Amino acid sequence: MDGVPESHSGWTFLTNHARVLAAVADNPHARIRDIAARCRLTDRAVQKIIVDLEQDGYLSHTREGRGNTYRIDPSRTLRHPAEAGIGLTVASLLSMLVQDEAQRSGQPDATGVMTAP
Secondary structure, three states: OOOOOOOOOOOOOOOHHHHHHHHHHHHHOOOOOEEEEEEEEOOOHHHHHHHHHHHHHEEEEEEEOOEEEEEEEOOOOOOOOHHOOOOOEEHHHHHHHHHHHHHHOOOOOOOEEEEOO
């Protein structure tokens, strides 16, 4: 079926919620279908994840024309007791993911240094 991501079996290090949050952080104006393609999820799965993130205050959106602009609350503490107990926030999670993405794509990191692809 066209548009449906390739299935994956086994475990992964990041949850789909973390992947969606990182995609929104990268592009707050992204459409559901673009987030889904980037995260290799279905549109419906991304919609549900966005609802989850909004219900718990990690994400909010405003309607702009036919699209949405998302806003992440970087000060929110992560939900799992192991991370929440040490005060790990959304901002710290996203900083790790953004740094990793920059390193993989050969983009400059936060200090402006180019990284190898």
